[in-house]
Structures are given as C-alpha cells and as structure tokens.
Amino acid sequence: MLLRFRLANHRSIREEHELSLIGTEFNEGTARKTGLSSKGRPVTALPVAGVFGANASGKSNLLSGLRFMRSAVRDSVTEWAKDPGVVPREPFKLDPRRREDTSLFETDLLLGAESVRYTYGFELSDDRVEAEWLHAYPQGKRQVWFDRDAARADEGGDEFVFRGTGFRGRSADLVAFTRSNALFLSVGATLNDPQLSAIHRWFSDNLRLVTPGADIASRARSTQHLLTDAKESPKFAEDIIRMLSIADLGVTGADIDRETKTIRLRHRATADSDVALDFLCEESLGTHAWFAFLGPLLKALDAGAVLLVDELDSSLHPTLAAEVVRIFQDRDANPKGAQLIFTTHDATLLGSPVLDRPLDRDQIWITTKQPSGETELYPLIDAKPRPDENLERGYLRGRYGGIPRLATGKLPRERSRQLAARRSQ
Numbered sequence: 001m002l003l004r005f006r007l008a009n010h011r012s013i014r015e016e017h018e019l020s021l022i023g024t025e026f027n028e029g030t031a032r033k034t035g036l037s038s039k040g041r042p043v044t045a046l047p048v049a050g051v052f053g054a055n056a057s058g059k060s061n062l063l064s065g066l067r068f069m070r071s072a073v074r075d076s077v078t079e080w081a082k083d084p085g086v087v088p089r090e091p092f093k094l095d096p097r098r099r100e101d102t103s104l105f106e107t108d109l110l111l112g113a114e115s116v117r118y119t120y121g122f123e124l125s126d127d128r129v130e131a132e133w134l135h136a137y138p139q140g141k142r143q144v145w146f147d148r149d150a151a152r153a154d155e156g157g158d159e160f161v162f163r164g165t166g167f168r169g170r171s172a173d174l175v176a177f178t179r180s181n182a183l184f185l186s187v188g189a190t191l192n193d194p195q196l197s198a199i200h201r202w203f204s205d206n207l208r209l210v211t212p213g214a215d216i217a218s219r220a221r222s223t224q225h226l227l228t229d230a231k232e233s234p235k236f237a238e239d240i241i242r243m244l245s246i247a248d249l250g251v252t253g254a255d256i257d258r259e260t261k262t263i264r265l266r267h268r269a270t271a272d273s274d275v276a277l278d279f280l281c282e283e284s285l286g287t288h289a290w291f292a293f294l295g296p297l298l299k300a301l302d303a304g305a306v307l308l309v310d311e312l313d314s315s316l317h318p319t320l321a322a323e324v325v326r327i328f329q330d331r332d333a334n335p336k337g338a339q340l341i342f343t344t345h346d347a348t349l350l351g352s353p354v355l356d357r358p359l360d361r362d363q364i365w366i367t368t369k370q371p372s373g374e375t376e377l378y379p380l381i382d383a384k385p386r387p388d389e390n391l392e393r394g395y396l397r398g399r400y401g402g403i404p405r406l407a408t409g410k411l412p413r414e415r416s417r418q419l420a421a422r423r424s425q
Contacts, residue, residue: 010089016104017375024362050349072122103124147163226299253266301333
C-alpha cells in the first residue's frame, strides 16, 4: 500500500512536492485502517486520490514521477548499464540553474502481513546516484537498512552506511556490484537478497499505469489475454463479461475462441436472440475503451496493486468513471486494498447531484502552473471546504485554483480578430 510519494526536479515539478494518501479529519469513511499510529492516533490510508488541474498544469508529470521511480528500480542495473556514467532523468528545463540540482523520488510503503512501513528513496544527478536510503519501521521503531551518499565517498569516506541489525544481507558483496549509476536496491534484488527483493517486487508488480490513447491497443490485448488464456480465463472471464454487460453498452455476452484468441461480443437483437459482432471491426470506440480498461482494473484489484490512470475522463464516460472510483472505495469490492491514483479534467467527480460525490475532500488534489512554468501540487483541503460544500461548483468558479486562466469569450474574440486582420490585408 502506498502512503506517500515525494518528488522534486522532475519535468515541470521543480520544487519538492508530496502526494499523501494518508487519511485526515476531512475523511468521511473511505479511509482504511493500517495498524499504524502517530502521536497516539491511528493512521488510515486512502484507497483513491484524484488530481485535478488545467491542461499542461503538470498532472501527468506527477504520475510520470512514479512511473520513472518504478522504471529506475526495475532497470537501473541492466538498462542504465548501456550508458555508463549516465542517468536518464528528466529535470526541470525552464530554469538553467535547476539543471544541476538532483532529482528526488521517495515513497512510504506499507508491506507484508505484519503491515510494516518502509521509506525508500533516492536522489539522482545526470551521471550517478547521489543518495539512496531504505528505512524500515517494525513495531513503529526505525531501522536504517542502508544510507548511501556519494558525497561522502568524494570526501574519502564510505558511500554506504549500514546501521544496526535490520538489514541482514551480504552488504559488502552487494556494494561491490553496485555501479555509480545503479540503485543498490536493484542490485540487491538482482542478486536475490530476500529483504531487498520484497521492496523491489512492490515497484515491479504493484504499480500499474494506464495512459490515454497510445496504450489502448496493448491494454485491450491484456483484457483479451484474461479472456482467452487457459490459466487466466477461469479467474477473470466471468467478471469481464459481467462488467461489460452492466456498463450499458448493449453487450450481453461473448463468444471466445481460445485457439485463435479471437473474441466476438454478443448484443441483444430481439427479445430472444443475440448477434455476435467482431470486436476489432464492429465495436464502438466506447466499448473498446471500457474493454481495454477492464484488464488493468481487475488485475490491480486482484493483486491489491496501485493503479495509476492518466486522464481518466478521456477513457470513460463520467458516470462510468465515478463507478470505477466507487469500486476502489468499496471494501467488499476491493478487499485486498488496491489503490487508484488518477488525473482528470472531469469536475463532475467533485460532487454532482447526479453522481453523488464519489470522492472525500481529502482525496482531491490540485495542480496549477506557475508563471515560471513550474507545477504546484496541493490538497483541496487547504481551502478547508465544508462537508456540504458543492466542490464541483467551487472548483469551476476558481475557488480552489487549478482551472485555466482564460476569460469567457476570449478565444472567440481572438478568432474574430484574426479573421478581421486577414480581410484587411
């Protein structure tokens, strides 16, 4: 379970920002118990966080930061070895002074049957890992498994520091195999260290990304695989067909050929007959979008994973998007504690009388673009909204920020000006 994500100097995110999935006093019942406590009070975790903001405000770059952290953990040993002394990071480019600063990525995780909290993070420059750390908190007491600081090595000290007995691995051997542009965590998992492999698996297996447009074909193939694969089909086929049927797409069932891996969705033709349509050629774009979404959705729920969805509204109708949010909020529908982090422009998810607000106030985050071009991320609860406040109306009126700074009628007036100028030439 993800409790917190902190990052700095990644794409449009220049200064340090934090996305928290820890429940607050503004939560109205969706937060889950974690077994942790802070200052004598129980700590709860949110199953959903929605990030709202104008175009180009940096919403996608927040998810990109988590995706980059995942790829760094997975690939730094192998892929980064192709360019020794190079780290493929993406620092903030609009301020030349920021180019030399490190990029920061850090997560707080809750893992294992005993729900142990871990803090793992790293800082990167263009050519090496400048810092890396992993701390565990069994029974709430911090264990420093390792602290890495390249600056110490530059000064003649030890780059790696291992304190106490929390980390039991072959630290000297792992250090010897760790390149300057590779993560120690990745090296440990590659060499089958059991403690480091458990953290590595979370990043490798428990962060799932859905992006609009480009990956719809691969996601559709993923859903198709769940329907046609002999191993996966018994577990997922019925759920996929049922969720297609209740989405008001006209689908009543499916004909599945597991030998050719082809699927034809059945549609009601008359009161007592169905017609099977070829999925690739005859189904609507809306059906394709929901079908492609179902594979990642059901796999994330089954694994208790974190599903990252960029532009949820571009894939799904607002009513369907709200239902996806409610699946993650519902303890019976989501017994393994999967989490959903999504970006959207869809203000109806903030509180329409039709949709019956699916999000609690502390599950809503806003991104804005500053005049400097950098992204600012902050929670809606900074505005201290009342429990009965119409968040949709407040957001669209600019009470919380995160909407385009564009006067009503400005675009038509500009278009009229352009046409008038052409006529006068």
